[in-house]
Amino acid sequence: MVKRAWRAVLLRRESQFSVILAAVWMVFLYYPATALGDGVPLVGVVVGWTALILFAVVYLFLFALMGRDGPGRGPARPFLIGFAVELALVAVFVPLIGTGVLSFTPFLCALAVFTLPVLAAVAVVVGTAVGVLVTMVATGQEWLSLLINVGAIVLIGTITRWFIRRAAEADTLAIGKAVAEERETVARDVHDLLGHSLTLIKLKAELAQRLVERDPERAARELAQISAVASESLAGVRTTVNGLRVGLDAQLAQSRHALASAGVRLETTGSAEVLSPAQNVPVAWILRECTTNTIRHARATRAEVSFEPGRFRFDDDGTGLVRSGDGGRQATDGNGFAGMRERAAVAGALLRVAESPLGGVRVEASW
Structure with missing residues (x-):
């Protein structure tokens, strides 16, 4: 201990x-x-x-x-x-x-x-x-020189302490701002998700109600679709809310487990400790999106996560970048990249998506 x-x-x-x-x-x-x-x-x-x-x-x-x-x-x-x-x-x-x-x-x-x-x-x-x-x-x-030296140390230490305190307070405010912005984003995502799903459920429920006597089989299909939409919506809400709760260390562990389950080996360089507390929230979210994207679309076998002061990188050796409409995967304007850019910008970071040296995709956030 x-x-x-x-x-x-x-x-x-x-x-x-x-x-x-x-x-x-x-x-x-x-x-x-x-x-x-x-x-x-x-x-x-x-x-x-x-x-x-x-x-x-x-x-x-x-x-x-x-x-x-x-x-x-x-x-x-x-x-x-x-x-x-x-x-x-x-x-x-x-x-x-x-x-x-x-x-x-x-x-x-x-x-x-x-x-x-x-x-x-x-x-x-x-x-x-x-x-x-x-x-x-x-x-x-001789006492004067020693007292002068001590006085200089105390003065420099006091000034340094004041600057460190101000920086720590600014960091605390930045963390609070990042959390508040993340909550607003989550609230918007939940609203958009439930708004679409509940509208669809309402329309299908009304249709099933009209068909229950005229066409019972079609009414049953509509009810089954209602159940499927409700399940998808519930899963989406849970994923969104859990994303708010999970910190960077926990998200790194979850990503490692999820990638391993999909046959992807995750390697890490550096420690998440080099990032400031205010950077942890957006980086955790970006890491989650990168993990999901790699599992769903990349057909990768290896991924790398790199932490440096003010910088985060995610690489995989998957199918790489293609443009929209080419029939491939991971166009830079799809698969969550737009959302990642938006959240990175809110956190004061620049997000880049490019070809990875591993052959797949590199996602890099820098402050």
């Missing part, structure tokens, strides 16, 4: 970006590391290096956790516990390197600014600044 939790956090694109940014500054742990060699007993060196490695691991994990939800947006408890652990690890160095422990100050301030709630971050930064000032003045050390 712990392994899955770590993997779920670290696979997210935002978490990976946060870890990279935090890892760049790990080079400055050189200062406490070198201080361990100045007359520290062997036992102290072992304890110090163990604490230093744990400090780095917890530090990077907290930034990965922050990248998942954004600064100050996730539950505060894990970050407060993590920060307390970091303080305890820093405390291990006090008897080992004395005032050299102040080299951890930038790390603690950056961690507080990025991961803790605002009030807790302010308290940590102010408390740290006062503690550093008192310690360095009391020991007769």
